[in-house]
Amino acid sequence: MSELEQYRDEIDAIDQELTRLFEARLKTVLKVGEYKRQHELPVLDASREQKVIAKNVDRLEDKQFEEELTKFFQSMMDITKETQTKMMK
Numbered sequence: 658m659s660e661l662e663q664y665r666d667e668i669d670a671i672d673q674e675l676t677r678l679f680e681a682r683l684k685t686v687l688k689v690g691e692y693k694r695q696h697e698l699p700v701l702d703a704s705r706e707q708k709v710i711a712k713n714v715d716r717l718e719d720k721q722f723e724e725e726l727t728k729f730f731q732s733m734m735d736i737t738k739e740t741q742t743k744m745m746k
């Protein structure tokens with residue numbers, strides 16, 4: 658196996674984990690969405706989003722990825738808000 662194929666195998670294994678975790682996170686987000694619907698709360702909670710980002714940036718072993726991780730979490734939370742909004746219709 659070439660070096661490139663080995664790296665891609667590694668990426669595939671990581672993606673498998675990411676997909677499993679993303680699905681689990683989305684299922685929990687939908688429960689939050691249902692709670693918000695019942696309690697008439699807005700989908701966006703900007704202060705919670707800031708906390709999620711800060712907490713996870715803090716967990717980074719290599720701080721050079723701070724900008725990338727911030728974008729990653731912000732993009733994911735944009736998706737989860739969209740999913741909650743869709744579900745609340």
Ligand SMILES: C=C(O[C@@H]1C=C(C(=O)O)C=C[C@H]1O)C(=O)O
Pocket residue numbers: 686689700701702703705706709733734737738
């Ligand atoms: C899931 C929530 O709804 C939104 C999505 C968030 C997320 O995906 O972590 C965080 C805050 C909210 O803007 C929440 O309020 O906890």
